[in-house]
Amino acid sequence: MYSRNALFSGLFPAEIAERYPEYWQEESDGDTSTNRYERQLLEEHLKRSGIKLKSGLQYFKIFDTRGGNTYKKRVAANPRVGLSALVVNFVDILTHQRSQSDVLQQLAPDVPAFRALARSWFSHSVLFDILRMIAAQNATVVLTSDHGSVFCNRATRARGNRETTTSLRFKIGTNLGCEKNKAVHLHKPGEYRLPAETASKDYILAKDDYYFVYPNDFYKYKRQFQGGFQHGGISMGELITPVVTLTPRL
Known part of the structure; x- marks a missing residue:
C-alpha cells in the first residue's frame, strides 16, 4: 500500500509521512485513500530534484477500457508533454478478482496460465496501443511495476x-x-x-x-x-x- 507513493515521491514511506503529512493517508487498504496524492508527490519530487518541465506534468490512472481510450485521445491531441505519468491497474485488479471468480480461476489455475492470460491481455490491450502511439511520437518510456505477486x-x-x-x-x-x-x-x-x-x-x-x-x-x-x-x-x-x-x- 506504500509502494507507489514511494515510487513517485522518491522517498521512503516514513519520510513521506514526516515531510508531507498532508499527502499521507493511511485510513484503509483501499487504493483511493492511500494513493490519492501521487501527482502531488511527483510534483514535489521534481521540485526537490530541480527539474522544471517546459510543457508541464500529466498524470493519469487507467482502471478500464474507457479510461484507456480517454488517455489515447490525450496522447493524440497533445504530443508535446514534458512528462506523463501513467498508472495502469489492470494486472492488479486481475489478481484480486481471480480469487472471487470461478471463470478466472479456470482460465488461470496456476502461475504459467496466469502469465499467459496477462500476456494475451497485453497484446490486445489499450496499453499496447498507447505505447505504439508514444513510440510514433519519438518519446521515451520508462516501464515498471510497484510490486509483484x-x-x-x-x-x-x-x-x-x-x-x-x-x-x-x-x-x-x-x-x-x-x-x-x-x-x-x-x-x-x-x-x-x-x-x-x-x-x-x-x-x-x-x-x-x-x-x-x-x-x-x-x-x-x-x-x-x-x-x-x-x-x-x-x-x-x-x-x-x-x-x-x-x-x-x-
Missing part, C-alpha cells in the same frame, strides 16, 4: 484487532501476532523506514507462499483464499520488479 498455497495464523489491515500477505496494526517461522514481525518499523506514529504500531509480512488467516474460522478462510495471487509479503516475486527504458526504433 506470489501464488499463495499455505495458510498461517495471524492475530490483530479490528483496526488491523485486511490484506492477506501483510498486516499493519497494533500488538500484532504471527507464527515466527512463517512471517517477519517488524516491532520497530522506523528501522525499516516505515511510519511508526505510535510505539505500539507494528507490521507483519508473510514469507514464501504463506497467507494470513485469523484463528477464528481458520479452516474456512484457509480454503477460501488458498491458491490466490497475493502481494505485500516477502518473496522474490513480490520484491524484485522489472524496469525497462524503451526508446523508439528510428
Whole structure:
C-alpha cells in the first residue's frame, strides 16, 4: 500500500509521512485513500530534484477500457508533454478478482496460465496501443511495476484487532501476532523506514507462499483464499520488479 507513493515521491514511506503529512493517508487498504496524492508527490519530487518541465506534468490512472481510450485521445491531441505519468491497474485488479471468480480461476489455475492470460491481455490491450502511439511520437518510456505477486498455497495464523489491515500477505496494526517461522514481525518499523506514529504500531509480512488467516474460522478462510495471487509479503516475486527504458526504433 506504500509502494507507489514511494515510487513517485522518491522517498521512503516514513519520510513521506514526516515531510508531507498532508499527502499521507493511511485510513484503509483501499487504493483511493492511500494513493490519492501521487501527482502531488511527483510534483514535489521534481521540485526537490530541480527539474522544471517546459510543457508541464500529466498524470493519469487507467482502471478500464474507457479510461484507456480517454488517455489515447490525450496522447493524440497533445504530443508535446514534458512528462506523463501513467498508472495502469489492470494486472492488479486481475489478481484480486481471480480469487472471487470461478471463470478466472479456470482460465488461470496456476502461475504459467496466469502469465499467459496477462500476456494475451497485453497484446490486445489499450496499453499496447498507447505505447505504439508514444513510440510514433519519438518519446521515451520508462516501464515498471510497484510490486509483484506470489501464488499463495499455505495458510498461517495471524492475530490483530479490528483496526488491523485486511490484506492477506501483510498486516499493519497494533500488538500484532504471527507464527515466527512463517512471517517477519517488524516491532520497530522506523528501522525499516516505515511510519511508526505510535510505539505500539507494528507490521507483519508473510514469507514464501504463506497467507494470513485469523484463528477464528481458520479452516474456512484457509480454503477460501488458498491458491490466490497475493502481494505485500516477502518473496522474490513480490520484491524484485522489472524496469525497462524503451526508446523508439528510428
